[in-house]
Amino acid sequence: MNKLFKTLAPIALAITAFGATAADPFPASGKVITIVVPFAAGGPTDRVARDLAEAMRKPLGGISIVVDNAAGAGGSIGANKVAKANPDGYTLLVHHIGMATMPTLVRNIPFKVESDFEYLGAINDVPMTIIGKPSLPANNFKELTTWIGQNKGKINLGNAGVGSASHLCGLLFQEAMKTDMTPVPYKGTGPAMTDLIGGQIDIMCDQSTNTSSQIEAKKVKAFAVTTPKRLTTPALKDLPTMQEAGVKDFQVTIWHGLYAPKGTPADVQKKLNDALKVALKDPAFIKNEEGLGAVIVSDKRMEPAEHKKFVAAEIQKWSPIIKAAGVYAD
Structure with a gap:
């Protein structure tokens, strides 16, 4: 019996060492x-x-x-x-x-x-929204377009950092408005939104998952959504699409x-x-x-x-x- 145990023990140990991982269920308890x-x-x-x-x-x-x-x-x-x-x-x-x-x-x-x-x-x-600081004189997209035209070279466009969704949308927005804006990158959407609410930056294009509550609380001004159709959520249902606002082929999701x-x-x-x-x-x-x-x-x-x-x-x-x-x- 001892001889048989000595023969089988290394085999059992090898199975435990090399076979347990493959046999473990996913996800494992703990x-x-x-x-x-x-x-x-x-x-x-x-x-x-x-x-x-x-x-x-x-x-x-x-x-x-x-x-x-x-x-x-x-x-x-x-x-x-x-x-x-x-x-x-x-x-x-x-x-x-x-x-x-x-x-x-x-x-x-x-x-x-x-x-x-x-x-x-x-x-x-996730749709994007065009939003502005609460003190912005524009109250709709047409007025925003006029304000942008009157303030070329003076507008600060915030984003959550290079490569962020707000940065990419901002690039397209500048191109659509046919004007240069000063990009202001932040280390995340949170600080960018804080400065927009505080009026340190003028405009931002950001995801609705981040802007809806601020729009609903009227902490920022909202001008448009970037989807082909209007949205139905309470905070965004009254916003026009960029197409409706007169900007053709501007869709960012x-x-x-x-x-x-x-x-x-x-x-x-x-x-x-x-x-x-x-x-x-x-x-x-x-x-x-x-x-x-x-x-x-x-x-x-x-x-x-x-x-x-x-x-x-x-x-x-x-x-x-x-x-x-x-x-x-x-």
Whole structure:
């Protein structure tokens, strides 16, 4: 018996050492999933990630999901953190349209957007809003256009930092208004909004997830939304589209997606994608997001391959715009 034990013991030990990881269920009890947000806490992408974390907990067996804000360099610092993470499904990334702009916007980007991540699916589409400081003399878009024409070279256009959604929208807004404005970048949407409310900057183009509550509280003036159709949320329902306001072909929608490091096991990817799909139908998640003007994704972009195809098309769309503007996030 002792001889048999001595023979089998090393085999059993080897199975434990090398086979346990493969056999462990995902997610394992006691583990924590970290969702990295490549922007400051309190911003629109942070809010989406926190809503999503709560909605994904139940379909993943009640596992703890925390949000880690790793801001900087056009969103590439946080993205790189995930690209270099252990591909075990416990470190994920929620990123917005920056996934499509980083390849052009960030010099010497330390990863490849299209090949260093596993695409888990799209989350939502978020409209942008054109807003101004409360003391701005304009009260509608026509008056805003007149005011801009009268103040060429004197207007401060705030944004949440180079590469942020508000920065990208601001580039298009300047082009549409056919005038130069002074860009004022901040380290996040929070401080930018604070200065807009305080009158230190004049205008900003930002996501409805960040502006709706400020518009509803009348802390800022709102002039238009960037969607093809008017929105139905209480804070935004009376705002015209840019098309209605007389600006043709001005449509900007900021989308968010979920990603894992390249090499994450296929079965783990499927469990995360399944949990994402359940979360996108969660009533509390839908209520939170739609209350901020966001539209939950319900089309084929919920599938990893389709979301990846969509991001590739967005890279092609934004690359010439960024190159023409000559802006970079170092």
